[in-house]
Amino acid sequence: MKTxxxxxxxxxxxxxxxRIVEGMGFAVVEAEDxxxxxxxxxxxxxxxVLLDWNMPVMDGYDFLVxxxxxxxxxxxxxxxxxxxxxxxxxxxxxxxxxNEYIMKPFDKDIVAAKFQEVGLVALDAPSEA
Structure with missing residues (x-):
């Protein structure tokens, strides 16, 4: 299973x-910064990685680098x-x-579309939330 x-x-x-990414068949690990x-x-x-930009301790940009x-x-x-x-x-x-960029607020359709664009899920992958 992908994480x-x-x-x-x-x-x-x-x-x-x-809830969204588990519905697409992923195991989820969470981090608050x-x-x-x-x-x-x-x-x-x-x-x-589904990544926020503005966070305490270390922001998303620094994490990505x-x-x-x-x-x-x-x-x-x-x-x-x-x-x-x-x-x-x-x-x-x-x-x-x-690899991609989405705006908050987001929903399962937006996340599924971006995951498809970057090759993480197939077009016919289930997307339940």
Whole structure:
């Protein structure tokens, strides 16, 4: 089973994201900031990362830069999921190695579409929330 690391400082957002990605057949690991997310990646590298930008301790951008430098850190598909919608944020995220970018609030259709675009799920994958 593929694993998705959900990184967000909001417990509510993590719960919603967990329900969505579990409905797509992923096991879910949660982290409330970038530092805890890096620790989770050191234990077991996920196939997917759903990543918030604005978090305490270490934000999503810094996490992504560190992730991409780790052994195997080039493998996970990273989807930024944030309220930051400026073109500068989007281009910084993509230049740092993000595969896709979605805006909050999100729903299962948006997440499923982005996961399909980056090759994490097939077009006919179940998407229950």
């Amino acid at each position: 998705c690391l959900v990184v967000d400082d909001s417990g509510v957002v993590r719960k919603i994201a967990r 970038g530092e805890k997310a890096l620790e989770a990646c050191k234990r077991a590298m996920p196939e997917a 560190h992730l991409r430098r780790m052994p195997g850190g080039d493998q996970p598909k990273v989807v930024f999921c944030t309220t930051e919608n400026g073109i500068d944020h989007i281009s910084r995220a993509l230049n740092a190695g993000a």
